[in-house]
Amino acid sequence: MRILVVGAGATGGAFGTLLQEAGRDVTYLVRPRKQEVLRRDGLRFISPTADRTHPVQTVTAADKPEPFDLILVTVKATALDGVLGEIGAFVGPDTAIIPILNGMAHVDRLEQLYPGQVLGGLARIVATLDGDAVRQQVPLTSLTVGGLNGRTVPADVADALDVPGVDSSVVSDVTGALWEKWAFIAAAGIINCLFRAPVGRIIDAGGEARILDAISETEAVAAAAGHPVSGAGHAQAVGLLTEPGSAFTSSLYRDLSAGLPSEAEHILGDLARRARDLNVPTPLLDLTLIQIRASLPL
Template identity: 45%
Template sequence: MRTLIIGAGATGGYFGARLAQAGHDVALLVRPARADTLRRRGLRLTGLGEPDERVEPRLLTAAELADTPGPDPYDLILLTVKATGLARAVEDFAPAVGPDTVILPVLNGLAHLDLLTERFGAHRVWGGVAKIITTLNDDGDIVRLAPFATLDLGPIDGTDPDRARRTAALLDAVPGVQATASAGVLGDMWGKWSFIVTVSSVNILGRGNVGEVVAVPGGDALGPAVFAEAAAVAAASGHALSQEVRDLAVGMATQADSPLTTSLYRDMTAGLPSEAEHLFGDLVDRARALGVPTPLLDLATLQLRVQEARLGKG
């Protein structure tokens, strides 16, 4: 299976490193500056008290991919960029897409599926949920913060479940990766989306990490209330969330002394562009169309939009 991973950040870099270590035919499509760093230092994994690992996967830039005469299409394209970089990434990897290519995005939310299916067709686009806690340090190395790295995947149009099972089996055989073929991948995506907006809303509306919000009177009620709104939108969309999903989201959003903040909140407080519209704007738009009231999510979305407007004027 020829695999092209779009991005070599904390998520794409980890999966790319593990596939390369296992001997897979894998390449990483990266920006020129990132390619220079990786060619000089290698792709490095660190953290969890384990010995550092250095991997030298095959790297491609968009120009190199476009200039390759008659490139063989890839079997799997694992898309790991943020929503803010999605449109450019699509143009970059388009030359690698062939008749039988599967595009597997692991972005949060659902809005990206519309763009990808419109461009490449629903038969080529799968849904995916990656659960991995990694970050990049100042040197661009991938720091593992938790021992798990899971990937749930499946076709969004319900076709070719056998290929999904074969693909998951190949990825699951890679040390350091747990992959599962999901018959309800859209429901899985709704579950992760609801989790992210719940914790992000606690951060945004409470102006602090989870522990700081929970520590003040009434703070422990915020997470459950936000999750209830997100779950109502999911249910109205035909994807009722399980008790397991609720327990995880509410538990993480009400944990005392937790330093947890989401990357969206960290981008917001750092004055950086965020996935505000992809994660919050799209969700509240769906809620309005379905007639589901979401006052807390609306307020969090408003705050994010004010911040984005400030950036646009900067």
């Protein structure tokens, strides 16, 4: 199976390396500058157990296209528009597409473009770019996939993703899993971005009740959409976001604090729109969006 990994950032570089090390045929779709770096230096992946650099296959949107069997979309939502305009040349009638992004808007857009070819994907990994190297900070590396709209995951796709170093699983309700993760990261974004501090400092300032309110808001939207968060998912969210002394901050908050392009509209804006359509009140979410939008450069 020929696999195209769209993006060679933290997520794409980590999963692409592990797939390549298992003998999978992996190619990266990247920008020309990134292609030059990868051709010259290879892709370096630093995990908690190893530091290695591999030569990799790359293509750019300008290269002669040919269809791939499986496409993993691993970019952030801020790069999605550009990607949607580029991957079409690499999609054949039998290509399976798995987007690994937060939220749900990307699933809807891809499904409109490639009906019946999109699968749900959910990754759990803590990794970042350190220069041009991918650095994984904790050992957790999991990939969950599932069919959408009653479809199933093809056996060859499931087999291709089942490699050492990745806790790979196929689930029957991937949409529910995506909503559960979305509810958590949205709650975390609300908490950190509204109060502009890590979890521990917010609790010290008397904010635990507001943290619980934020969790309730996002989970209420998920429930109204028909995808209630599981008891285990709720307990995990409360545990992570109310831990005394915790230095936890969301990636959304870190991007905004650093002045980087953020997924605020993809994660929070889209959730707020769906909440309005579902008549679910989300006062903390709405306040957070006002604060983020008002602070952006004109």
